[in-house]
Amino acid sequence: MRSILLVDNDRLGRETLAVMLRKEIGCPVLEADSPEEALESLDGQEISLLISDLFAPKDLGVELVKAVLRKNPEVVSVVMLPAGNREAVVKTLQAGALFYLNKPTDLDEAIIVTARSLEHYDLLVHKEKRGPKIRKTEGFHGIIGQSSAMQTLFNIIERVAEDGESTVLIQGESGTGKEMVAKAVHAFSPRAGKNFVPLNCAAIPDDLLESELFGYVKGAFTGANQSKQGRIQYAEGGTLFLDEIGDMKPALQAKLLRVLQEKEFEPVGGLKPVRADVRIVAATHRNLEDSVKKGLFREDLYYRLSVVPLQIPPLRERKEDIALLIEKFMQVYNRGRKRALAGFTGEALAALQNYAWPGNVRELENLVQRLAILHAEGLVSTADLPEKYRAGFDGVAPEVVSAPVLSSNPVRSAAPAAQIPVREADAPSTDGEVEALENQADFNTLVSDFEDRLILQALTRTGGNKKEAAELLNLKRTTLLEKIKKKQLDSFLARVGRNKD
Structure with a gap:
């Protein structure tokens, strides 16, 4: 299974591009905000494609390309450069990058370049004469697991x-x-x-x-x-x-x-x-x-x-693999469906990690298939899970849970909220999340805050039009109105002068 490492200190731009690549390309996208973090994330990981910012003026992105190629010459590299900087283009290609993208990045262009880069990667791997390379971080021959x-x-x-x-x-x-x-x-x-x-x-x-x-x-x-x-x-x-x-x-x-x-x-x-x-x-x-x-x-x-x-x-002894398996099964069972399963909330994932899984991976696959058929809108919450998966769950997340599971499904369907690009000033900042976790903040509060951000992002994207925002979030309009009222988000709409039905 192919994977992408996306490195950029522009958090909003990086997350937007990552979501689009997951949706359109249909493979895992790892993220890092600096070359140092990228190199750390590569310890024990193997990737197919590196997409990195130039990190001017020191051009640390070029050095990152060289370091990654030293670790694995098969990795294809793409560098995002300021438009019109011919010197940077030459320097990047000399370092071993295969393609470059102009910044600010055009998403359609990025998708095309990414697809071509992965095709080139496939050719490199198929020509490898040393025999098949086992990618242990992603599993191999259909076996998934990073534990x-x-x-x-x-x-x-x-x-x-x-x-x-x-x-x-x-x-x-x-x-x-x-x-x-x-x-x-x-x-x-x-x-x-x-x-x-x-x-x-x-x-x-x-x-x-x-x-x-x-x-x-x-x-x-x-x-x-x-x-x-x-x-x-x-x-x-x-x-x-x-x-x-x-x-x-x-x-x-x-x-x-x-x-x-x-x-x-x-x-x-x-x-x-x-x-x-x-x-x-x-x-x-x-x-x-x-x-x-x-x-x-x-x-x-x-x-x-x-x-x-x-x-x-057994699956109960490698619960950190549950999110990865869910992601894989969603890709399989969302394929060809008009209403794709958007993902699982952090609390729902925590409930699944609390379950003993007597049927192991086969049981998990059957659950995702069932939800892909029956659960047509929004993220799967704890309440949407069958009773036996909720029994004994007290709402406290195990340590292995850190974020909701969102679909990387390549099917073109109503975009889940995490795929909505917004200006940084339009939505609450996430800079304090790590600090909150370190201070042992309540998990449900963090999940609620995350949901607030998704709703505000959707409303910002649609200019305050609640009907369109509900469609973006894959929710019923009445459900969205209920959440806006409960969370008192109308004050945000009044403040920015956007409040349309």
Whole structure:
């Protein structure tokens, strides 16, 4: 997944551009207000595109381009320059920047330049001869996670992927993404050019599982009118993924053990062994050590399978990844919808981080899909969540929550409030927010203040027209009027001389 780092000390301009890029380009945009902060944010992060201000007169943006390219030559750089400064253009391009933008920035031009820069980045990555690069900060091959637990898992997968022979045992609760991990192991291994063949051992009846796995020869049993190739043969040269292997019966476990030990098998009804060049990746939500003690799983097979054990952490142990996963799922389920899900408030996110998630990532994905269908307007608040996600939540946010989750959905729909550019004088300043957090300000107060700013920004953008402001915020007009009255924001409209229905 591609990402952008946007560096500019003009907070309002930076936030406006960041929101537009998230909406139109559809990828994460990180923000920094100085080259120093940008370099700090790159520790443990990898980006695809750098967009930086020049930071005249010292031209620190040029030095930032050089520093980023030293860390990763694949990163494409764009520098925002004062219009007509030919000397700065030459200096920027000599430093390694691919494009430049004139400042003040035209948003349409910025979107076009960004899209072309990312296309160039894709070409660079595809031409890379060292093999696929695993971007651990964003996950890889569809696996999302920035928590330390996931970083550890990614590091192990990276090492396992280099070896195409050793068996792998993936353990984790239902819904954690065991098949996605298996696919990642295959995709980044020397066997990537061959088949990845999945087989769910719990989904096939015991009397059919053997023939499904090993295949059968003609006449092996009644109805076997012709020979059939099994999953092992179909995976020849590639990877066989045996999901829920803990449900496999002992008799079949013995035959699988032979495949691992002798690299051969016999189809059902066959007399001649067939060679098997296949890597086996197994997965289970069960504790196989307990199953071995109970005599339900062969001890020798267990040790053969667990040459490289991978443990996927449950979602409740990596709650800092919830916001990132929500962002990803919103992009998926907003696609093609006229009324896109705008995002989640900070309090709603805190409630979700307080929940235990027995269904793990799959349950979170189902929730976002459900809300994308049923919740058509505005941000998702705590009250909009199903009861079980609110139960036991006292309104106090865990430490991992810092801001509402807003959609980076590329679908063109009514813009969420965070996408509304305003003049700095038109809305309350956010400069005191960090200080307020340090002084342990009430979380609900901070959320309310943030909501005030969004409403004022919308009203400023529409010249005080409440109907148009409601459309920008993706709210009903009556809901907006209610909030204006409750928050006593009419005084702001009177002060600037703007109050239209």
